[in-house]
Amino acid sequence: MNHKPILILIAGGTASGKTTVVDKIIKSFNPYDVSVICMDNYYKKRDDLSFEERKKINYDHPDAIDMELLKRHIRALMDSRNIDCPVYNFAQHNREESKTIKINPAKVIIIEGILALYDPDIRSLADIQIFVESDADIRFIRRLKRDMEERGRSLDNVIEQYLTTVKPMYEAYVVPTKRFADIIIPNDTKHDIAIDILSTKIKDIIR
Numbered sequence: 001m002n003h004k005p006i007l008i009l010i011a012g013g014t015a016s017g018k019t020t021v022v023d024k025i026i027k028s029f030n031p032y033d034v035s036v037i038c039m040d041n042y043y044k045k046r047d048d049l050s051f052e053e054r055k056k057i058n059y060d061h062p063d064a065i066d067m068e069l070l071k072r073h074i075r076a077l078m079d080s081r082n083i084d085c086p087v088y089n090f091a092q093h094n095r096e097e098s099k100t101i102k103i104n105p106a107k108v109i110i111i112e113g114i115l116a117l118y119d120p121d122i123r124s125l126a127d128i129q130i131f132v133e134s135d136a137d138i139r140f141i142r143r144l145k146r147d148m149e150e151r152g153r154s155l156d157n158v159i160e161q162y163l164t165t166v167k168p169m170y171e172a173y174v175v176p177t178k179r180f181a182d183i184i185i186p187n188d189t190k191h192d193i194a195i196d197i198l199s200t201k202i203k204d205i206i207r
């Protein structure tokens with residue numbers, strides 16, 4: 001690679017549409033030009049705890065994330081080295097035992113996660129910082145459906161977690177990072193124009 005990769009951070013509350021936005025952006029690029037890190041894969045490995053204990057962890061606090069490993073991996077990709085990204089299992093609340101995904105360096109590196117704009121060291125490396133925003137009720141409905149369909153949760157479990165940790169931590173740690181965003185993408189319904197503008201800007205930089 002001739003140029004330093006560009007680093008894009010995409011933050012926003014749970015189920016705001018971060019993954020959806022990333023998927024739409026990458027559609028307009030050659031797959032080899034973009035590598036994506038999902039911060040969810042960097043939740044700490046908690047083999048020391050039982051399943052019942054892991055269920056009680058506050059997963060919306062920054063301490064739940066292995067920021068040091070994430071930073072090492074971002075620096076490696078920025079230095080054109082590949083990484084073995086961990087794989088997280090939401091149903092087990094733990095990292096997969098021996099599964100990793102090889103991620104190759106690319107012209108564009110995207111980091112996506114609720115706290116993607118939280119860490120100052122990561123922000124200092126970033127070229128573009130984005131916050132995806134959706135109303136809280138829309139996010140809650142999306143999360144309820146997703147967690148019951150894909151993450152093995154019950155209705156009561158989703159409601160209880162949302163009220164005790166997800167919502168208060170969103171207000172304490174996620175919302176304050178909105179001020180670091182270069183662009184805020186509204187994602188209650190359509191977001192196509194915002195995605196087009198962003199994709200054009202990225203192409204402009206890597207051209």
Ligand SMILES: Nc1ncnc2c1ncn2[C@@H]1O[C@H](COP(=O)(O)OP(=O)(O)O)[C@@H](O)[C@H]1O
Pocket residue numbers: 012013014015016017018019020021142143146187188189190191
């Ligand atoms: N603009 C939108 N309109 C309708 N549904 C959406 C929209 N954006 C996201 N969703 C849906 O909401 C859910 C959560 O979206 P996702 O992109 O996974 O959020 P996040 O990565 O922020 O947690 C998914 O089921 C997704 O299909």
Ligand SMILES: O=c1ccn([C@@H]2O[C@H](COP(=O)(O)O)[C@@H](O)[C@H]2O)c(=O)[nH]1
Pocket residue numbers: 013014015040043059060089090092093094113114166
């Ligand atoms: O074991 C876990 C780990 C995380 N969570 C929840 O995941 C979301 C972040 O994922 P999004 O895809 O951005 O929604 C976070 O709000 C945690 O509460 C979990 O439930 N269990």
